Amino acid sequence: MATPVGQQAWRELIDQLIEQRRRLAAADDLYRPLTLPKPGATAAELRAAEERLGHPLDPHYREFLTVANGWDEYFLGSGLLGTDDLGTGDRWFAAEETLQIFMENSSGVLAADLGIPDDPAVCQSIGDNDNGYASHLYLLLQDTQGGPAGGVFPLDIGSDTIWPDLYSYLSYELPQLRAFADSAELGPHSDTWGRDIRKAPPSMADIVAKIAELSALAFPEHPVVLEMGASEAELDELDSAVAGALHPEHRELLSITDGMISSPWGLGEVLSTGQLLDGGRWREILVAAQESEDEAFRMLLHGMRAGGHPDPEPKAPVLQRIGRIPAVPFAILGVRPFGVDTRDGFVRSLLDDSTVAGPRDGHTTAAGTVREHLLKACDSLWWQTRIRAD
The missing domain is CATH 3.40.1580.10 (SMI1/KNR4-like)
Incomplete structure (x- = not known):
């Protein structure tokens, strides 16, 4: 005892x-x-x-x-x-x-x-x-x-x-x-930055640099790929194409790195101004998302019927759901499209958010605006560095 x-x-x-x-x-x-x-x-x-x-x-x-x-x-x-x-x-x-x-x-x-x-x-x-x-x-x-x-x-x-x-x-x-x-x-994000960032907020450039730094430590086999920032003319063209809906924080990010490719740890592929204007990459991921959902539904249907259960209700098609949140395309994670909500500037998973899926099937996927979304990504990477160190 x-x-x-x-x-x-x-x-x-x-x-x-x-x-x-x-x-x-x-x-x-x-x-x-x-x-x-x-x-x-x-x-x-x-x-x-x-x-x-x-x-x-x-x-x-x-x-x-x-x-x-x-x-x-x-x-x-x-x-x-x-x-x-x-x-x-x-x-x-x-x-x-x-x-x-x-x-x-x-x-x-x-x-x-x-x-x-x-x-x-x-x-x-x-x-x-x-x-x-x-x-x-x-x-x-x-x-x-x-x-x-x-x-x-x-x-x-x-x-x-x-x-x-x-x-x-x-x-x-x-x-x-x-x-x-x-x-x-x-306060929030202090573990990652080692200080109270409410008193000394990092700039968008600081945040991008932090993502690159932590990514190299957490996933050295998949370093973040950054690009030269978009010009003011390119950003003005994009803003015009989206009828003035380009959020200031989204614009600022693209001015620092015109697109970003990371390992599949949470941020995914941030689309460039060229990809946003062309739309090809976005259409490609919507097709992939539909194929993924179709396959998941086929497996669910098979399981339900094998168990003697009634057929489940299928989701509405991707192209029907994607417009329920007014958003400017932002990033791709796997086959999940993310956009910047034009109503509040929040980054949302456009097919998974409760706004689309409903409160019973979905949840609020937004961490906040682009800046907060990236800060949360930094936090995730910081924890991954701790895990790797252990």
Whole structure:
């Protein structure tokens, strides 16, 4: 069993977690409302939980509950169960079922990675997460090869770490929570740029250069191809061709690089002024998009009929849907055409956006205007560089 660390050590650690949680809530709506740990459990509450579980609580975990009797949404959707949740209630049964399903579907891989028996009964739930299975937290009830009784592990793909106790795990979480708070206070895109860009916004040229720099690090086998910027005369011709609907940020991008070809990581192929005026590449991708949708529908139809289900409703043809969003063509990603919405300047996936597909079948695909779209692309590349470095 895990050795208690003392209530004072718990209070100090929890106070530090609360400080970072307050910073997050103050800096970003995403982390509101602010949640705080519940007051420590009473002796009666602890005894009732032990009676439901049918065994004594691990002394270390029991000590934690005397200081904080659970904490909802303490970090990125993760919550810590309190005594009222142990052995009863929807949260308990959902977390226990999640572990059982995960172990069954992993065919023993999870248990082997962790060095524990392939049996959910070897541990109990002490935390859950509102994002599917990710980061549900479990406490070992017996000594195993992977860790001692009282050890804890989050349920994650590729997880192979068992922390010796809950205090160690939350101490590991603290710097990560602090890093999220730092990032939230610096504002959007600060991880990529290393500063608060609200105070010193990068220029469009800076953003294009950042895309090229990060792309070379993340995908050296597929470097971004940039072109000489379009001339004012070329841009004026394009603006005239689209009846003055060329968004200023789209124009600025084309003046820096007249088209852009990247690896298939999210930005795709930004069309040049020549391609936009000619229209051939755009027509080509619409044909490819229709062929792709036709093939997907044939497979769906076959599957539905094989299962004895009624035929699904086909989508309207691509050429019918493509005009539902008034837009200037912008980029191609795979067989997905993107355009700059003339109503608000947002970059949208013209066949997938909820404006076209409807709220039941689609979602808002826009990150924002061209500038924000490119900044999000930088963020994606920055994360890819981190993944590659690891």
